[in-house]
Every structure is written in C-alpha cells, then in structure tokens.
Amino acid sequence: MPELPEVETTRRGIEPHLQGRTIKKLVVRQPSLRWPVPDNLPRLMKGKVIQSVERRAKYILLKLSNGSAILHLGMSGSLRIIEADEPPMAHDHVDMMLDSGQALRFTDPRRFGCLLWQGVKEDTHKLLASLGPEPLSDQFDGERLFQLSRGRKSAVKTFIMDNKNVVGVGNIYANEALFAAGIRPDRAAGKISKQRYLLLADEIKIVLAKAIEQGGTTLRDFVGGDGKPGYFKQQLKVYGRGEELCLVCKGELTEIRLGQRSTVYCRRCQR
DNA sequence: ATAATCACCTGCTCGC
DNA sequence: TGCGAGCAGGTGATTA
Numbered sequence: 001m002p003e004l005p006e007v008e009t010t011r012r013g014i015e016p017h018l019q020g021r022t023i024k025k026l027v028v029r030q031p032s033l034r035w036p037v038p039d040n041l042p043r044l045m046k047g048k049v050i051q052s053v054e055r056r057a058k059y060i061l062l063k064l065s066n067g068s069a070i071l072h073l074g075m076s077g078s079l080r081i082i083e084a085d086e087p088p089m090a091h092d093h094v095d096m097m098l099d100s101g102q103a104l105r106f107t108d109p110r111r112f113g114c115l116l117w118q119g120v121k122e123d124t125h126k127l128l129a130s131l132g133p134e135p136l137s138d139q140f141d142g143e144r145l146f147q148l149s150r151g152r153k154s155a156v157k158t159f160i161m162d163n164k165n166v167v168g169v170g171n172i173y174a175n176e177a178l179f180a181a182g183i184r185p186d187r188a189a190g191k192i193s194k195q196r197y198l199l200l201a202d203e204i205k206i207v208l209a210k211a212i213e214q215g216g217t218t219l220r221d222f223v224g225g226d227g228k229p230g231y232f233k234q235q236l237k238v239y240g241r242g243e244e245l246c247l248v249c250k251g252e253l254t255e256i257r258l259g260q261r262s263t264v265y266c267r268r269c270q271r
Numbered sequence: 272a273t274a275a276t277c278a279c280c281t282g283c284t285c286g287c
Numbered sequence: 288t289g290c291g292a293g294c295a296g297g298t299g300a301t302t303a
Contacts, residue, residue: 110280
C-alpha cells in the first residue's frame with residue numbers, strides 16, 4: 001500500500017500511539033524481508049523511548065535515543081496498532097510491544113518492505129543518504145526538474161519517479177500529475193520546457209497534498225480494524241482507467257508500459 | 272553517466 | 288473446479 005500519501009497517512013495514524021512510549025520488546029517472527037532485519041535490532045530497541053515518528057521519502061523513521069528504526073512498506077506492507085495479546089496471522093512479521101499494552105504490528109505479504117537501523121547521525125544509512133528533496137518542500141520545484149532533465153532522454157514519467165530527482169512520486173501519482181499537467185508520460189524528459197516543468201512540479205504537489213488530506217479521514221483504521229487505509233481510487237483520473245474515457249475530453253484513454261509500469265494517459269489532453 | 276532490465280515475494284484475476 | 292500466465296502501488300542491483 002505504498003505511495004507517499006499512504007505512508008504519510010500511516011505515519012500520522014500511528015504517531016499518537018507511539019510517541020513517548022517505551023518499547024518493551026521487539027518480536028521478529030520473519031526476519032527475511034527485502035533485506036534481513038538486523039539480528040541485534042531487538043537488543044538495540046528494547047527499553048528505549050520513541051522520541052518521534054518521522055517520514056523521509058516513503059521511509060518511516062522511529063527515532064530513539066540511540067538511533068532510528070527505518071521502516072519501508074514495500075508494495076504490500078502495512079502498519080497498525082493492536083492490543084498486545086492479538087494473535088498473529090500469516091505475514092505478521094514484526095510486533096513492537098509497547099508499555100501501553102498495545103503493539104505496533106508490521107504486516108507484509110510480499111516482503112518487499114524492510115526494517116533496518118541507523119545510528120544517531122541522521123540520513124547516514126545508504127538508503128537515505130542520496131535521496132532527492134521531499135516533493136512538498138520548497139527544495140522541490142519545476143526549476144530543479146528543468147535543470148536536472150537537460151540532456152536526458154528517458155521518459156518524463158520515469159524521470160519524476162527517480163528518487164534522486166524527487167522522492168515519493170510513485171506510479172499512481174506520476175500518472176495523475178502528468179495528466180493534470182497535460183504532459184505525455186513518454187515524452188523525453190530533456191525536451192520539456194521550463195514552463196511546463198513549473199506546472200508539473202505544482203501538479204505533483206497538489207495531487208500528493210490532496211491525497212494526504214483525504215487519507216486523513218481514515219486514521220481510525222490504524223487502530224484495530226484491518227489497518228488498510230484505501231487508495232482513494234474514486235479520485236483518480238487516469239490510473240487504473242485504461243480503455244475508459246477521459247473525464248475531460250471523453251476520448252478513450254491510452255495504456256502503455258513504461259519501465260514495466262502501467263502508464264495511462266489521454267492522447268488529446270496530454271502532449 | 273545514463274538507460275534498460277532484473278530481482279526480491281505472495282496473492283489475485285483472467286482465460287482456457 | 289483447476290491451473291498456468293500475467294499483473295500489482297517499490298526500488299536497489301545488475302547489465303548494456
């Protein structure tokens with residue numbers, strides 16, 4: 001369930017239950033995630049207070065006094081708050097037992113997610129060290145996209161999904177932002193004008209911010225329940241609508257594959 | 272350096 | 288009803 005809005009919604013949902021709590025125990029049932037959960041992680045986290053619950057790109061960071069846990073949900077991961085005695089189901093790989101009598105449970109059928117560790121120095125982990133700017137920050141704008149894209153021949157959709165350029169733009173929102181900006185996803189990144197990149201950057205911010213805002217209404221789902229926040233599919237204008245009609249011009253949408261990802265656009269509205 | 276492909280997994284849908 | 292094929296929201300590693 002991993003696009004940036006879902007990760008941020010998850011962060012907001014679990015934060016009130018974690019911040020200030022002491023970790024009584026870390027239970028790792030399945031250490032074989034995308035990368036192995038470090039053997040010494042239970043020892044590092046036991047007895048520590050969770051100082052804050054932060055997010056960088058699609059990583060959720062649990063900050064302790066001696067370092068930070070780095071969580072990624074991969075393609076199918078989810079986090080939710082449970083009562084400590086709730087029995088684990090298949091794919092419930094990790095429980096973080098809290099002094100509140102609750103636990104943070106990490107579930108991930110495909111095991112593309114990860115749970116790693118870095119010391120007190122922030123962003124030193126290899127996975128975090130060379131990430132581009134957050135899409136909703138002032139460090140990200142169309143000027144940056146324009147400069148970085150000069151001379152680049154790859155498709156603009158692939159370009160905005162590259163986390164060196166900007167983080168957190170996954171397949172769904174890349175499709176949506178390009179539709180909103182009226183840009184064909186397969187156009188060479190290096191051949192798009194500065195003016196159009198200014199518009200595209202704005203649309204990326206708008207679509208992500210809107211999705212986060214709407215995610216906010218499902219926060220209750222993180223406690224008990226099934227912990228799945230839904231993807232606001234009803235809001236999507238192109239993603240998942242291949243062969244259907246464009247909501248603006250009523251023409252048939254086109255579906256292609258770009259870097260093996262499903263890509264949907266309108267030939268008339270996007271140039 | 273850049274671009275394209277592969278790989279890590281399970282679960283679900285589709286067509287036969 | 289069963290079974291293989293193909294696909295899924297991520298992204299680092301590997302190959303040209």
